Structure formats: C-alpha cells, structure tokens
Amino acid sequence: MQEGGRGQARPPIGIAFEGDLGQRIDAVLAIALLNGFAAKTEARSIALTISRPSLKSAQFTEVLARFYSPRPAMIGVPEGAVPANDEPVLAKALSEKNAEGAPRYTSTIKRLLDTPDNAVLIRNNLLAQHDGNARIVTAGPATGVARLLALYGARPQIQAKVERLVMTAGSFPGGPPDPAIAADVASARKIFTDWPTPIVVVGAEIGEALPYPGASIEKDFTWSQAHPVADAYRAAKPMPYDAPAPALAAMLYAVKPDETYFKVSDPGTLSVSNDGRVRFAPAADGKHRYLIVDAAQKDKVLEIYTAMVSAKPAPGPGRGRGGAELESEP
Amino acid sequence: MILTGKSLPRRTFLKGVGAAVALPFLDAMVPALAAPARAAKVPNRLAFLYVPNGIDMRNWNIATEGVITGELPRILKPIEAFRNDFIQLGNLTHNSGRALLDGAGDHGRCSGSYLTGIQVKKTTVDIKASISCDQIIANKIGHETRFASLELGMDDSRQAGDCDSGYSCAYTNNLAWRSETQPLPPILDPRVLFERLFGTGVVLSPEQAERQARYRRSILDFVTGDTKKLQSSLGPTDRRKLEEYLSSIREVERQLEKAETESVQIDPGIDKPYGVPPDFAEHFKLMSDMMVIAFQADLTRVMTFMMTREGTSRAYREIGIADGHHPCTHHQGKTDLMEKVTQINEYHTKQLAGFLQKLKDHQEGDSNLLDNSMIIYGAGLSDGNRHLHEDLPTLLIGRGGGYFKPGRRVIFRRETPMTNFHLTLMDRMGVPTEQFGDATGPLDPAEFS
Numbered sequence: 001m002q003e004g005g006r007g008q009a010r011p012p013i014g015i016a017f018e019g020d021l022g023q024r025i026d027a028v029l030a031i032a033l034l035n036g037f038a039a040k041t042e043a044r045s046i047a048l049t050i051s052r053p054s055l056k057s058a059q060f061t062e063v064l065a066r067f068y069s070p071r072p073a074m075i076g077v078p079e080g081a082v083p084a085n086d087e088p089v090l091a092k093a094l095s096e097k098n099a100e101g102a103p104r105y106t107s108t109i110k111r112l113l114d115t116p117d118n119a120v121l122i123r124n125n126l127l128a129q130h131d132g133n134a135r136i137v138t139a140g141p142a143t144g145v146a147r148l149l150a151l152y153g154a155r156p157q158i159q160a161k162v163e164r165l166v167m168t169a170g171s172f173p174g175g176p177p178d179p180a181i182a183a184d185v186a187s188a189r190k191i192f193t194d195w196p197t198p199i200v201v202v203g204a205e206i207g208e209a210l211p212y213p214g215a216s217i218e219k220d221f222t223w224s225q226a227h228p229v230a231d232a233y234r235a236a237k238p239m240p241y242d243a244p245a246p247a248l249a250a251m252l253y254a255v256k257p258d259e260t261y262f263k264v265s266d267p268g269t270l271s272v273s274n275d276g277r278v279r280f281a282p283a284a285d286g287k288h289r290y291l292i293v294d295a296a297q298k299d300k301v302l303e304i305y306t307a308m309v310s311a312k313p314a315p316g317p318g319r320g321r322g323g324a325e326l327e328s329e330p
Numbered sequence: 331m332i333l334t335g336k337s338l339p340r341r342t343f344l345k346g347v348g349a350a351v352a353l354p355f356l357d358a359m360v361p362a363l364a365a366p367a368r369a370a371k372v373p374n375r376l377a378f379l380y381v382p383n384g385i386d387m388r389n390w391n392i393a394t395e396g397v398i399t400g401e402l403p404r405i406l407k408p409i410e411a412f413r414n415d416f417i418q419l420g421n422l423t424h425n426s427g428r429a430l431l432d433g434a435g436d437h438g439r440c441s442g443s444y445l446t447g448i449q450v451k452k453t454t455v456d457i458k459a460s461i462s463c464d465q466i467i468a469n470k471i472g473h474e475t476r477f478a479s480l481e482l483g484m485d486d487s488r489q490a491g492d493c494d495s496g497y498s499c500a501y502t503n504n505l506a507w508r509s510e511t512q513p514l515p516p517i518l519d520p521r522v523l524f525e526r527l528f529g530t531g532v533v534l535s536p537e538q539a540e541r542q543a544r545y546r547r548s549i550l551d552f553v554t555g556d557t558k559k560l561q562s563s564l565g566p567t568d569r570r571k572l573e574e575y576l577s578s579i580r581e582v583e584r585q586l587e588k589a590e591t592e593s594v595q596i597d598p599g600i601d602k603p604y605g606v607p608p609d610f611a612e613h614f615k616l617m618s619d620m621m622v623i624a625f626q627a628d629l630t631r632v633m634t635f636m637m638t639r640e641g642t643s644r645a646y647r648e649i650g651i652a653d654g655h656h657p658c659t660h661h662q663g664k665t666d667l668m669e670k671v672t673q674i675n676e677y678h679t680k681q682l683a684g685f686l687q688k689l690k691d692h693q694e695g696d697s698n699l700l701d702n703s704m705i706i707y708g709a710g711l712s713d714g715n716r717h718l719h720e721d722l723p724t725l726l727i728g729r730g731g732g733y734f735k736p737g738r739r740v741i742f743r744r745e746t747p748m749t750n751f752h753l754t755l756m757d758r759m760g761v762p763t764e765q766f767g768d769a770t771g772p773l774d775p776a777e778f779s
Contacts, residue, residue, distance in 0.1 A: 074744060113421070116745030124745060127449075145434060152765045233501040249596040 001006075007131075012038075013163075014046035014129045015254055016122050018076070018181060019247060021050055021057045022087025025236040026245035027139045028064070028310050029212050032229045033251045035068040036308030043255045045069075047125040049076030049118035051140030056087040057105035058115050060094055064230050066311045075109065076118030078144060085156065093228065104226045114141030118145035123154050126161045134161045135254045139168045139247035141180050146187035149194060159196040166254040167191075168246040168276025172203040172290045182276025192270040192288065201270060201278065202291045206247030206262070209293045210301055212309070214240040220310035229309065239271055240284070248305055261301050263292040266321040340628060344560065346552030351478060352627035353560075354575045355566045355694050359532045372394050373474075374731045375703040376759055377633040378445065378464065380505055380638040382437070383659040384714030385723040386672045392418050392739040403542055404672060408680040409727075415686065415700060416474070416727040417734060417778065420741035422748045425768055426450075426721040427710060429609075429755050437656075438497020438715035441497065441640035442708030445505050447749040447767020454491065454498045462507040463752040463766060465514070469630045470761040476628040481506045482523065482611050482621065483516030485638040494641050501642050507636040515517065516636050520586055520616040524549075527620060527629060528579070548583055550576055559645035571693070575626060578688075582619050588617065609660030610648055611681055625699055626692050637678060640710060649677050671714070682707060686727060703728040704755060722748060730758045735776045 015034055019027030037043040048065055050057040058075045065073035075310045096104040109115060116124075122144070125133055138145055145165065148154055170178045170186065178188050192199070217239070221230040235244070253262055265288040280290055338358040344351040349771035368389060389404040398413050409416070425442040426449040435452060442450035445462035445617050466480055472478020493499035504513035518521045528549050550557070557576070561569055607613045617635065624630050638644055643654030651658070651670050658674065660669035689700035708724040712715055721744075729736060742750075750768035756763045757772055 005429075008429045079743075113741050113743050118772070120745050120747070121766075124428075127425065127430045128428065130431065151770060153768065262701055 010130050012041055012043050012073040013255065014044045014134040015251070016047035016049070016125065016134060016136045017045070017251070018049040018118060018122070018136070018138045018140060018144045019060060020052060020237070022052070022054055022090050023180075024139065024247065025089075025233055025243050026207060026212065026247035028060075028232045029063070029227055029245055030137065030139060030247040030251040031064050032149070032309040033248055033305065034255065034312075035064075035313065036311035037255050038068070039314040041313055044151055046129060046134060047076060047122045048073065049121055049144055051078070051118075051138075051144055053078055053080035053082050053112065054087050054090075055109065055112065056090040056094060058112075059109050060087075060090040060105075060228065060232065062107045063094070064107050068196055068264055070316060071322060075115050076117040076119055076121035077146075078118050078147070079112075082112065087241040089215060089236045090232065093294050094268065096231050098226065105228055118144045119151055122148050123151055123217075124236070124307075126157060129161050132163045135163055135166060135257075137166045137247075137250050137254045137269075139180075139250060141183040142187040142191050142199055143184045144167075145195075146184070146190045149190065155194075157237055160198050160261070164198040164200060164254075164257070165191070165195055165315060166195065166200050166202065166250045168203075168207075168250050169201045169270075170203050170280075170290075171205050172201075172278075172280060174279070175277070177273075177276035178204070178278060180197060181272060183272060185272055185276060186236045188272045188276075188278075190320060192272065195287075197287075199270065199288045200257075200264065201280075201288065202246045202250040202253065203278075204244070204246055205271070206249045206291055207244035207294055210245060210249055210305070211242035212245045213302060214242050216306040216310060221308055223312060244278075245305070248309070249291060249301075252301065252304065252308075260294065261297050261304070263294045265290045265292060285312055338416070338502060343562075344553035344556040345556070346549075346556065349528055349549045349552040349639075351553050351579065352629050354571060354692070355572055355628065356564065357695075358564055360695075371730065372697070372702045373628060373631055374759055375466065375631045375633075375699075376464065376755060377621065377625075377635060377705050378505060379635045379637060379685075379702065379705065379707045379708050380441070380444065380640075381637050381675070381678050381707070382441070382642050383656050383671075384711035384718070385675050385707070385709050386668065387712050387721070387723065389672050389675070390723050391420065391721075395739050395741055397738050398502070403628065404468075405675045405679055407738045408676060408683045409686060409757075412686050412690075412700075412727065414737040415690070415729075416725045417632040418725060418739040419724040419751065420739065421744050421746050422722050422724050422742065423720040423745045424535050424710065424722060424748045425719065425745070433495070435495035435497045436711065437641035438494035438501045438718070440717075440719060441503075441505065441636075442501035443767075444710045444748075445634070446507050446753070447747075447752060447769065450497070450501050451518055452496050454496060456511075456640075457498045457500045458510050459501070459507050459508045459513070460767070462505065462632055462634075463749075463756055464632050465508050466763060466766070467471075467756055467759045467761045471631060471759065472655060474708070477624070478522075479506065479514075480526075480621075480624060480630050481514045481516045481630040481634050482617055483518050483636040483639070484610070484617060485518070485642055485644065487515045487518055489513065489515055494640075496510050498754065499505045503636070505636050508712055516634070520582075520589065520613070520620065523617065523620050524582065524586060527624060548580055550583075552582060575623070576628075578619065578623060582616065582623070585612070585616050586621070610644075610646065614681040618681070619688065621685065622688040622692065622699070625689070625703065631749065637681075646674055646677060650671055656714075661715055661744050663715075679707075689728075697729075697732075700727070701729045702731050704730045704758060705736070706755070720745065724748075724751070733758055740777050742777070746773075 269280040426443040446460040451458035468479035493502040506514040692699040706725040749767035753772040
C-alpha cells in the first residue's frame with residue numbers, strides 16, 4: 001500500500017475500491033480485474049473497502065485479497081449493525097469445503113473489530129501515495145466516499161492524491177432510479193456537489209452491454225483448485241449466466257483511462273433526484289462525465305475482462321491458493 | 331503564608347529564603363459548609379509515560395476482552411497489584427508515524443507524532459511538528475497551577491543532529507511541543523527538577539551545585555516557620571498528611587544527595603548531568619517521586635515523561651543485559667534477543683509499579699491520587715522489530731476522577747486513530763477539542779463505563 005519515497009520513480013497507479021460485494025457479483029469481478037493488472041505491475045490495489053456493514057463481505061474480500069497477495073490485508077467496513085442474514089451469496093461461497101471436508105477459505109476477520117472503518121482506511125492509504133497517483137472506484141452506495149470527504153483535513157488530501165473518482169451510478173442518457181444511489185441520496189448529492197477532483201460515472205447500460213461471460217468461469221479458472229471468484233460467481237445465481245458488470249467497466253476505465261476501450265461524454269454536472277435517479281446536464285466547465293460503450297471495442301473489452309479477471313497472481317509463495325493454506329504463512 | 335481562619339487556599343505555599351513548598355490537598359482546603367459537589371472537586375491529572383522501541387506484544391496484550399480475569403501477561407505482571415486500576419486499550423494507531431512516502435525513520439516519526447498526531451517533517455534542520463495535546467491542555471488550564479506542565483526524561487535531551495535516518499534528535503528526544511517548531515526538552519537531572527519544583531528557579535552549574543551540596547540543608551529547614559504555623563492550625567488528619575508529604579520531600583532530598591555523591595565517586599568523567607544516578611531504577615524513582623509530589627501539591631496537572639528516548643540503544647546492565655535496547659528489538663525472530671526485549675519491558679513496568687503505588691497511597695478526600703489521574707503508559711511502536719504503528723501498546727491507569735471504569739481490556743476497531751484517544755483525554759482534562767491531528771472523534775464513552 002505504501003509507495004516508494006518522494007524522490008523515487010512513481011509506481012503504477014494505486015486504486016482504492018469500495019464495493020457492495022454481497023449484492024453484486026461485478027464488484028467481486030472488479031477486484032479480480034484489479035489484481036490481474038497488479039500482477040502485470042500496471043496497477044496497485046491500495047485499499048479494499050465494502051459499502052455496507054457486513055462481516056461476510058469483509059471476510060470474502062479478505063479471502064480475495066490474500067488469494068492474490070500473501071501480504072496481510074485490512075478490509076474497510078462502515079460502522080453499523082451487521083444484519084442477521086448477512087450476504088447469503090458470499091456466505092455460500094465462504095462455506096465451500098475442500099476434498100477433505102475442511103473449509104476451502106478462511107478469514108482472519110472474526111468480527112467487525114478486526115476491520116478498520118472504510119473511510120479511515122482509504123484516507124490513511126491515500127496519504128501513502130504520490131500526488132495524483134491514486135484513483136477511487138466505487139460500486140455501491142456513496143456513503144463511504146462521502147464520509148471520506150467529511151473527515152477532518154481529508155478534502156485537500158483527496159484533491160492532492162486522487163486523480164479522479166470513478167463511480168457506478170445511474171443509467172445514461174436517462175434511466176430508472178439506481179437502487180445503490182437511492183440507498184443514500186444525501187451522500188451521492190454531497191459527492192456530486194463537493195468532490196474536489198473529476199468524477200466519471202458508469203451507468204447500468206454499460207454493464208448490460210458488456211456483461212461478464214459466464215462461460216469463462218468454467219474454463220478460465222481451472223488453474224486453481226479453489227478459486228474464490230469462480231465460487232462466488234456460481235453462488236450468486238444458477239449457472240450459466242452472463243453477469244451485468246458496470247463495476248468491471250469502472251475498474252477497467254480507472255486502471256486504463258487513456259486507452260480507447262470506452263468513449264467518454266463531454267463534461268457536465270451530475271445531480272440526483274429524491275428517488276435515486278442520476279441526471280447529467282452538459283456544461284462546458286463541468287467536472288463530471290459518464291462512460292459510453294464503444295461498440296467497436298466490445299470484443300476487445302470482453303477479451304481483457306476474461307484475461308484479467310482470471311489471471312494468476314504474480315509469482316510468489318502462497319499466491320493463488322485457498323485462504324486456509326495461506327493462514328499458516330508468516 | 332497567611333492563615334485567616336477560613337478554609338486554606340488550594341495554592342498555599344510554605345515559604346522561606348529561596349524556597350517555596352506547595353501543599354498537598356488537605357481537608358482544611360475544603361470549606362466547612364461547602365456543598366458536597368464543591369467539596370468533592372479534586373483536579374484531574376494527566377501524565378504520559380513513554381517507553382521507546384515498541385513492546386513485545388506477545389507478552390503485553392491481555393488474552394481476553396472486557397473485565398480482566400486470570401493471569402496477566404508477563405510484562406504486566408509487575409503491575410498485578412493494579413489490575414483493577416488500568417484499562418488496556420487495543421488497536422489504537424498512529425498513521426502519521428508510518429513512512430507515507432518519507433522512507434526510513436520510523437523511530438523519529440513515531441515519537442514525533444506520538445502526542446502531536448501529525449506527520450513530522452523529515453529534516454535535521456528546519457524541524458516541524460505541531461502543538462502536542464498535553465500543551466493544548468497546558469495552555470488552557472496551566473494558569474491554575476504553578477507550572478503549566480512539566481517535561482521530564484531520563485536519557486538524552488539533544489535537540490540537534492540526526493537521530494534516525496534524517497530525522498532530527500528533536501523528534502526522538504521530546505514528547506511535548508509548544509508549537510510546530512518549538513519542542514519542550516525534558517528535564518533529565520533530578521536536582522534540576524527539584525530546584526524547579528521547590529527552588530527559586532535558578533539552574534546552577536555543576537560546580538555551583540556541588541559547592542552548594544556540601545553545605546546544603548534540607549529545603550524544609552528554610553520553611554520551618556511556616557510549617558509550624560500551619561501545623562498548629564490543622565486537625566490531626568491534615569497534620570499526618572502534611573508530615574507524610576514533607577517526609578516524601580525529605581526522602582527525595584536524601585536520594586538526590588546519595589545520587590550526587592555516587593555520581594562524583596563512581597564516575598567523575600561520566601557524560602551525564604550532575605546528580606543523575608547511574609542506575610536506571612534509582613533515576614526513575616527520583617523522577618517519579620517528584621512527579622507524585624508535583625501532582626500531590628498541584629504544582630502541575632500535566633506531565634510528559636520520556637523514560638528513555640525513542641530509538642535508544644541503552645544497555646540494561648542492571649538486569650544483566652549488555653546489548654543495546656534498540657538492537658535487541660530488531661531480533662528477527664531470534665529467541666535470545668526477544669527474551670531480552672521482554673526483560674527490558676518487564677523492568678520498565680517494575681519501575682512503573684512503584685510510581686503507581688505512591689499515587690495510590692496518597693489519599694485525596696474519599697479517593698486517592700491515582701483515582702484522580704490518567705497515567706498513560708505506552709509506546710509509539712508496537713512491534714519494534716517490524717516498526718509497526720498499529721495496535722500501539724497503551725495503558726490508561728487511574729480513573730480520571732471517576733470517568734473511567736478500569737480493570738478491563740478494551741479493543742477498538744483497527745486503525746482507530748490514537749488521536750481519538752487524545753481527544754478523549756483533552757475532554758477529561760476540561761479542554762474539549764473538536765479537531766486534533768487525524769482524529770475522527772473521541773473514543774466512544776460507552777467503552778469506558
């Protein structure tokens with residue numbers, strides 16, 4: 001998470017990701033995609049946080065993080081009561097057993113106290129990045145980034161460190177209310193009004209146009225006997241299915257914004273209606289844009305999706321194995 | 331001293347030529363017909379006792395949460411008698427102690443940020459930190475006592491030079507900062523501290539001090555007249571309290587004389603201030619005895635005490651450890667070095683026990699001095715081998731005037747800023763502060779009640 005010293009060369013872009021993992025499988029895929037690029041040293045995962053108080057999401061995210069890197073991982077979680085029926089999809093994936101009947105994945109997170117507050121974790125890790133060398137990607141309610149923005153002294157730090165914020169939100173040019181935005185309209189408004197650096201939003205239509213191909217799950221992940229991404233994908237819905245994946249598009253854009261995988265709208269200003277609809281008003285001096293599907297790039301994007309989401313971790317001890325095996329490592 | 335027949339003013343001094351001895355809290359200071367709330371009002375005190383190079387966390391953290399039951403970890407065993415007087419706090423973090431692009435220098439950063447809560451500037455020249463939380467308190471309530479705060483230490487008070495990978499010694503050797511560029515160097519010499527507490531404020535040269543010591547009389551001799559006058563007006567309980575208090579001052583004087591004699595006899599060329607005992611335990615006892623007196627007599631309510639400077643390579647030959655403390659902490663898993671670290675940590679808490687006992691022995695109304703204090707004992711690193719800045723070893727000892735319910739281990743969420751704890755302490759000292767360092771808000775009071 002720490003970059004090299006101030007005088008040293010800039011490392012690859014650092015991505016902080018906050019997702020609603022239990023509610024949308026594309027958030028899981030987005031973390032895998034980020035790690036695919038990290039294995040090629042084209043990006044770094046600097047903070048992983050989840051959008052709602054959920055122990056299962058935290059545990060699963062930690063399993064994912066440790067699948068790709070043997071370094072201890074802190075997973076940021078917002079304060080609040082963990083619901084009784086905590087993210088059944090992830091609970092199902094976490095309950096998978098290996099051939100010996102032992103848990104396939106284990107997490108060091110046993111309770112909320114084992115996790116940091118999501119806003120604090122992002123803030124702390126942003127401070128370890130070179131100016132302009134971090135981007136934040138969100139796929140869920142805007143609560144976490146709004147709280148980050150509200151932390152004392154955070155605004156100038158965000159301005160210095162975060163080159164842009166990429167959010168999954170709404171549908172463009174127009175569409176129905178976004179449930180994630182509707183879950184916390186006030187926070188979304190706060191972000192669209194006060195966030196100090198450019199914002200690019202990724203609408204649901206991108207996810208529909210570029211779904212993750214379910215067939216990939218059965219053929220591209222077999223290199224690992226236990227792959228948490230594949231297990232979560234299977235647990236989310238009856239197979240086979242192609243998963244709408246705006247979070248994946250958001251992550252790909254955040255890692256490679258200068259590539260021509262997507263088109264980007266002219267600048268404008270985003271606003272939110274009371275029911276959670278996200279509206280875009282063109283404005284020459286606006287700081288907001290939205291992503292647009294480029295039909296000519298569709299095959300290329302899907303190819304990158306499957307290659308990066310199923311990529312092996314960078315070589316190293318303990319990588320690409322189940323959490324249970326990683327547990328005993330120093 | 332003027333006795334009026336009314337209640338005795340809280341800030342009464344026994345005065346003599348070149349001496350001013352403040353009094354401890356006496357029953358005579360409470361108005362006879364005072365309302366119970368007023369009568370019970372005793373000030374809260376705050377002291378930070380800092381140990382360097384982290385602590386062996388395997389032998390520090392209490393295994394269970396909540397009320398402390400069962401055997402204490404090894405490093406806490408020396409303070410077993412106080413198990414119901416402290417709270418062990420878990421997961422407090424100083425993010426500003428981490429590298430954050432500044433590379434090596436965790437020792438310089440961790441002590442620099444410990445009470446300031448900010449990332450200090452990596453430099454040996456134009457130092458920059460921030461006002462420390464103890465000084466925020468001192469600025470607000472310091473006018474109520476003779477000294478707004480006292481800064482003490484036992485190791486090194488150099489303020490210049492490179493003490494850690496490009497970090498000024500000002501960061502490793504000070505805890506208290508009056509402003510972002512002005513650290514408050516600790517007093518290391520017990521004699522200097524004594525003169526500060528009871529003398530005219532003039533610091534003598536070693537030669538002058540030695541000459542004076544040959545002819546020295548007890549400071550109490552100079553205030554005999556006032557003492558007798560006061561004793562005649564006190565009840566039996568207050569008379570006993572006063573005698574105990576004056577005896578404790580006399581005891582410190584004796585220790586000082588002994589230390590000064592030994593200092594001259596044992597090693598005249600030693601590079602230590604005049605009167606600094608060569609033995610760590612003796613030095614600690616002198617300093618901490620005077621801390622008790624300073625609290626007892628309400629000379630100050632805020633103290634910082636750097637037991638040894640951050641990054642110190644002091645050897646502890648007193649307990650058979652000839653290796654430097656700092657090299658031992660970089661044990662890389664070698665069991666013999668790890669054992670030495672544990673022994674040094676234990677040795678420190680053994681000294682702490684004596685200090686706590688003296689605080690507890692001093693009655694204040696229905697409670698005692700420890701109950702009316704917040705003694706923070708801890709370090710700016712947890713694992714010194716890996717230079718970790720999270721889960722910083724922290725004890726809150728005392729009840730803070732009844733606010734805290736000790737005898738427990740309380741674990742907060744990971745990455746909880748240490749500065750949140752500072753906000754809580756500032757609040758308890760009557761100096762509520764909205765923002766400090768990277769704080770996100772005071773610690774949840776529910777965790778302490």
